[in-house]
Structures are given as structure tokens and as C-alpha cells.
Amino acid sequence: MQKKIRSQRFICLDIFLTLLTLSIMEYFYYGLRAVVLGCVCVAVSVAAELISLRLMKRKFTADDLTCVTDALIFALMLPAVFDMKIAAIACIFAVTAAKNLFGGRRNMMFSPAAAAYVFVLASWKNSVLMFTEPHVHTGVFEKAENLVSSVSHSFNVTGRMSVSDFELLMGNVPGAAGATSILLLAVAAAVLIFRRDISAGAFVGTITGTALLACFVPMGSSIGMSVKYTLSTNMVLFAAVYIVSDKRIAPKKNYYAFFYGLFVAVFSYILVLTTAKENAVIIASVIFTPVALGLRNLENRIETLRADEALKAAGSDDIPADQAEEAVADE
Numbered sequence: 001m002q003k004k005i006r007s008q009r010f011i012c013l014d015i016f017l018t019l020l021t022l023s024i025m026e027y028f029y030y031g032l033r034a035v036v037l038g039c040v041c042v043a044v045s046v047a048a049e050l051i052s053l054r055l056m057k058r059k060f061t062a063d064d065l066t067c068v069t070d071a072l073i074f075a076l077m078l079p080a081v082f083d084m085k086i087a088a089i090a091c092i093f094a095v096t097a098a099k100n101l102f103g104g105r106r107n108m109m110f111s112p113a114a115a116a117y118v119f120v121l122a123s124w125k126n127s128v129l130m131f132t133e134p135h136v137h138t139g140v141f142e143k144a145e146n147l148v149s150s151v152s153h154s155f156n157v158t159g160r161m162s163v164s165d166f167e168l169l170m171g172n173v174p175g176a177a178g179a180t181s182i183l184l185l186a187v188a189a190a191v192l193i194f195r196r197d198i199s200a201g202a203f204v205g206t207i208t209g210t211a212l213l214a215c216f217v218p219m220g221s222s223i224g225m226s227v228k229y230t231l232s233t234n235m236v237l238f239a240a241v242y243i244v245s246d247k248r249i250a251p252k253k254n255y256y257a258f259f260y261g262l263f264v265a266v267f268s269y270i271l272v273l274t275t276a277k278e279n280a281v282i283i284a285s286v287i288f289t290p291v292a293l294g295l296r297n298l299e300n301r302i303e304t305l306r307a308d309e310a311l312k313a314a315g316s317d318d319i320p321a322d323q324a325e326e327a328v329a330d331e
Contacts, residue, residue: 011197011247012066018188019072019242025184026177030080031137034177037084038075044088045071048095056100066248067095073113073242076178077235077282078120079131081144086124090116108248109293114239114285121283129153129278131174150175152233156276159220161229168232179238189241198245201254205261206240206281207231213269234272239281251295260292 026034045067053060071091078087098115099108120128130147138144151173155161163173171181179185192198211227218226231237244250244261251257268284271277 008063011195012063012069014192014195014197015069015242016072018192019069019076019178021188022076022178022181022184023072025171025181026076026080029134029171029177030132033138033140033142034080036140037078037080037082037087038072040084041071041075041087041091042068044091045095048092049100052096052100067099067112070094070099070112073111074116077113077117077176077238077279078128079144079147079176081132081138081147083124083127086120086127090120093119108246110286110289111243111246111249114243114282117279117282118286121279131176133174134172134177148174150233150278151180152235152278153276155219155229155233156272156278159226161233165228176235179235182232182237185237185241189237192241192245197247198241199247199250199254199257199261200245201257202245202250202261203240204254205258206236206244206265207261208258209262209265210236210269210281213266217269217273219273230269230272234268234281235279236268236281239279239285243282243285249289249292251292252299256295256299260288260295263291264288 023035023038026038046065049064049067050060053064071094074091074094075087094112094116098110099112102109117128129150131150132138132144132146133148136146151161151163151168152175161168167173168180169183171177171184173180189198189203193200193203210230214227214230215223220226220229240261244264245257251260264281264284267288268281271280271284277283
């Protein structure tokens with residue numbers, strides 16, 4: 001049990017470090033305002049966690065600091081000039097309603113960051129989908145001017161993009177800076193998968209499903225352009241790393257997690273194709289939460305049946321029951 005707890009804390013630390021790297025890139029493009037927004041989200045989330053756990057008569061532990069990574073994920077999906085009061089309200093909603101109301105970190109139903117994003121998207125759509133150009137630094141208390149649509153919007157509507165591959169790779173395009181740097185997100189994905197911090201099955205399922213649909217039903221002028229731009233816009237890569245592949249929600253086995261990611265990819269692609277809705281993968285990840293829960297329940301039933309069979313075998317073959325249960329758990 002102690003080993004599992006340590007492992008969860010190391011996962012949280014690894015994810016935090018990759019998010020910190022993305023935050024540094026966001027500071028480079030948008031200045032101090034972006035950093036302050038992230039700090040506000042973290043501070044409000046920690047306060048909401050402390051208060052809600054206190055009201056539920058639960059003790060705050062180091063494991064509850066996952067609210068910090070959830071807050072950073074949410075902040076990185078927002079425009080750098082997003083209203084901090086609205087961001088604070090969304091963080092309170094994420095911690096209290098989307099997380100602790102359903103049982104807290106031990107019984108996660110939704111990604112708190114995804115739930116918070118859908119909340120602001122439904123209530124403040126115009127604010128969450130308008131951005132400043134890269135390298136335009138807005139003061140912490142200044143009102144943003146000359147806002148523009150994201151590159152995702154341009155691609156969804158026209159099927160084309162007017163930016164170079166290098167700019168797209170580096171994230172030097174209008175949008176949420178934390179979710180546009182394809183190079184950093186690719187490195188983060190490789191590191192987190194290698195260290196088993198995220199579900200490899202869910203990640204591969206999301207990317208594979210999106211790429212295949214972009215091939216069979218292309219949105220751009222060619223299949224190659226369609227695949228490239230589909231994977232690099234609408235927060236597909238960001239969501240595949242930090243939301244769909246969240247081990248607290250995705251099925252444990254990579255086989256089941258792959259199909260969960262595939263379902264999310266198919267639904268979100270169809271949503272973009274038919275409605276041109278930006279960042280549909282975030283919406284799909286929340287809608288398909290019952291699928292993840294159903295697959296996890298199926299996994300638990302299969303494990304229970306296998307454990308029962310192992311116990312029966314232990315009784316007939318004189319194998320100690322505890323060794324039989326350990327063998328099933330190891331598999």
C-alpha cells in the first residue's frame with residue numbers, strides 16, 4: 001500500500017514538472033499575466049480543496065495536492081488574458097462539484113480540469129475562445145485588446161492554416177499557449193508514457209482514432225495536411241496527454257483504455273467535422289466518462305472472476321490462497 005501511495009505521488013510530481021515546462025513557454029509568449037492566472041487557479045483550487053474536505057470531515061493529505069496539477073492543466077487551456085475571477089469560479093466548481101461531490105480523488109468520475117473547461121465554455125464562450133497574438137504581453141490588470149480567434153477555429157471553418165510548420169511546432173500561433181506547443185507536448189507525452197505516469201493505451205487510442213478519421217474523412221485539401229493539422233489543433237495532443245490518459249479515470253488495462261481513447265477521438269472528430277466546434281475533445285472526454293467507468297467495472301468483474309478461479313485452484317492444488325491472489329494481481 002505504501003509503495004502504491006509513493007508511486008501516485010511520483011506520478012503527480014512528474015506531471016507537475018511537465019506542466020511547469022509548458023507554463024514557462026506560456027510566460028515566454030504572453031508574459032507575467034499568464035503566470036499570475038496559473039497561480040490564481042492553483043491558490044483557489046488548494047483553498048477549495050481544504051475547505052471542502054473540512055466540510056466533509058476528511059483530512060487533507062499530500063495526495064490531495066493533485067488539485068495543483070488539475071489547476072495548472074485548466075489554466076493552460078485558457079487564454080493568457082482570461083478573466084481571473086471567472087477562472088477562480090471555475091476552479092471552485094471543479095474541486096467541489098466535479099471532484100469532491102462524487103467522492104474525491106479516490107472515486108474520480110470526471111477530470112476536474114476538463115469539467116472546469118466545459119463549465120466556462122458553456123457559460124463564457126466568447127471569453128474562453130478569444131486570444132491575444134503570441135508575444136503580445138498584457139499587464140496583469142490591463143484589459144486585453146485586439147483579440148483574435150485561434151488557429152483551431154481557422155482550420156475547423158476553412159480546412160486550411162496560414163502558419164508555417166515551425167511556428168505550429170513551437171506553438172507560436174494564437175491559442176492557449178499551454179496547448180499549442182506541439183514539440184513540448186510530444187516530449188511530455190514520451191516522458192510520461194515512459195515513466196508510466198499516464199495511460200499509454202488511452203493516449204494511443206486517442207491519437208490513432210483521430211489520425212485514422214483524418215485519413216478517411218479528411219478536413220483539409222489533402223490527407224497529409226488533414227492528419228497534421230487535426231492532430232496539432234483543437235487541443236487534441238494536450239487532451240490526449242493530460243485528460244483522456246489520466247490514470248485516475250482511464251481503464252487500468254491498456255487494451256480497454258485504447259478503446260476508451262478511440263471512442264473519445266471518434267466522437268470529438270465527428271463533432272468538429274459537423275459543427276466546427278473548437279476543442280471538442282475536451283467535451284468528448286467529459287461525455288464519455290460513463291464509458292471509462294463501464295470499462296473499469298468490467299475490468300473489476302474480470303479480476304474478481306479470475307481471483308475466484310485462482311482460489312478454487314489453490315484449494316484443489318494445495319497452493320496457498322495468498323500466493324494465488326498475488327499471482328492474479330501481478331497479471
